[in-house]
Amino acid sequence: MFVHPSSKSGVSRKRTSERVNRISPSGIRKFFDLISSMDGVISLGVGEPDFVTPWHIREAAIYSLEKGYTMYTSNLGLPELRQELSHYLTRRYQVTYKPDSELLVTTGVSEGLDLALRAIVDPGDEVIIPDPCYVAYSPCIVLAGGVPVPVSTTSDDGFCLQAGAVEAKITGRTRAILLGYPANPTGAVMPREELARLADVARDHDLLVISDEIYDRLVYGVEHTCVASLPGMKERTVLLSGFSKAYAMTGWRVGYAAAPQPILAAMTKIHQYTMLCSPIMAQKAALEALRAGEADVSAMLYDYNQRRQLMVKGFNNIGLTCFEPKGAFYAFPSIRSTGMTSEVFAETLLTEEKVAVVPGSVFGKSGEGHIRCCYATSTKDIEEALNKIARFVSHRRE
């Protein structure tokens, strides 16, 4: 029998991989843990809708359970859901995917992101990401064996990744650009012309684009451009989206990936050994959402827009300059005028005023000097939180 040398010597053997050791636990989770031990906190921290999933969508899932749909589905997902997704993408973005070879139903964008990265990244390959960006991008690249290459964005460029800055970071190891617009945490929406310039860079350097478009439906007075719909981009884009945000379905765990056949086949190989399929009742609910959920999306969007305006105006009145978010459901005001770091600001605000916000630094170096505040919460809570933040800031300035 083989006995590992460390067992004999009594020195304990390393139990976790270098890859996992290299990533930190989510900075957002740390705040949630702190909040859960406190009473009476107003949270602008959690990035999820305060709406419950519309009743007809829940009912579709209940009905499917009553009918006894409790089994695995095909690894790719229910054929009727893939067919409906294909119609939806054609209708909405004039880009058509074949339901049997270019669409995969995933357990949320989270799984799609992991699959896409693991399917295309070899050890040491570089993936360019905007900074600040969604907290999962960098760790998922590391877990896939890759190297995240952040490219800074600021309010001056509307928090949009600039083609020139991206080009300057491209090396022989660059494999892909990972985009997430409309953006978490900034609310930035990438204008079509700027996206087209990035697409040129991807084509010129033969790069793939992974595009997380989970907030595509949540835009206010501007249009979202689907990366894959740009000329020549469908064949080099992995499009990721889902139901969590637009249909208030975060707990259902259902999303989808659309990609050229060879990439989708590689992603499906990983999916079939790790996840098998998204829960069948969630897929039935997603089908109902696509077929009959438009009115719900519009109604929620209307409410988010009211709250967005309230929050942005509130921060500017307090003197915390707020970039105007045109998408998603986050405001990203600057807190530089207080002289505090975003982490100290968030921690002190939580202790003194019981208002939870997320420090901008958890989204990357360029997020420092800002806080992320989610406005997918009640108007009453937003107003109360703004009053408390105003008091907190005025004390700091006395």
Ligand code: PLP
């Ligand atoms: N992508 C972005 C940009 C997000 O903000 C989130 C959740 O906050 C996700 C992906 C995760 O989405 P899902 O619930 O579909 O896994």
